[in-house]
Amino acid sequence: MTQSPDDTTPRGPGTLVVHAGLPAPVRGEPYLPGPVFAAPLHYAGEWEGQAPFYAREGHPTIDRWEAALGELEAGEAIAFASGMAAAAAVLFTVLDAGDVLVLPDDCYFSVRQLAEQQLERRGVHVRRAPTDEAALRALLPGARLLWLETPSNPMLREVDLAALAADAHAEGALVVVDNTLLTPHGRRALDHGADVVISSDTKQLTGHSDLLLGHVATRDAELAEHVREWRTTTGAVPGPFETWLAHRSLATLAVRAERQQANAAALAALLAERGDVAWSRWPGAGCVVSFDLGTAERATRFLNALKLVAEATSFGGVHSSAERRARWGGDDVSPGLIRLSVGLEDEADLLGDVARALEDAAGDA
């Protein structure tokens, strides 16, 4: 942060995202130095154990992005090429054959796939239950790792993170939170009992739908070292241009999140008023609103009738998007379930588009 170490003036979260990871001002230099396009870096003489010398081990642009993430998380951050690369790094670093992983049934689909396709055949025991405090607590005895995603996605179920983390710790389990939906700006999960955070920075954290990135954060120095070693040896490292773009995009996170939050609240209120929406949910934070239009046909008519909101997967971008989640299979959701990610458009335009598309989609099916 550009704040000098002897300046202890308290700063708010909006200031943090603007200044995170920036070097101290230097006359004639930019706020955020440009990306360094280099794999090897000059390194003469004997190995003295100090990166940077090769981009997979350490790199000035990626290190700066990690410093920014570390400030946001108040921990050590390790940047990855995608959210799934970050998730895999934690699961493979922590779990050995015979260990028990407690995983929500409704966590992100590819995390469940990774557990089923890779971890179970390597001897990890996977116990699954929905995102529900009592159901997950019942699976904790003997567990090595509790994985949480709260609010879950796309059903937006929530658990009391601090309470469940305390129960998991009492059983000797490590708590990992997939904090993609809220970002560390919305909730610093490490302050609520999580030992480790993973995030898909493809989503709201970078917010422009033009990057695939992820990170791991923890305050456990030994675990951070293992995760970093995993990244170096498997090569799941991000590129300098991506991390530079991410760092540039981070500065607007607080204003983007504020606008998305306001738009999401307004959309949730509109949906709650409508008799033709069977079920809707917005957890009071974040940019995702889920609702059920009953049938696949009606949901498809709704998506086709939207003019402003584009049909696309993912969430957290500046443009509003929506999809019928059941089209992919894999999630246990109703065929009419729509996941809508609220962008930065004017509230009246966004609500107008959704309301008109709901009218157009009305019918028997």
Ligand SMILES: Cc1ncc(COP(=O)(O)O)c(C=O)c1O
């Ligand atoms: C909650 C959550 N976690 C993890 C991921 C995986 O992230 P990525 O697509 O960046 O690998 C996603 C992607 O949609 C996600 O929604």
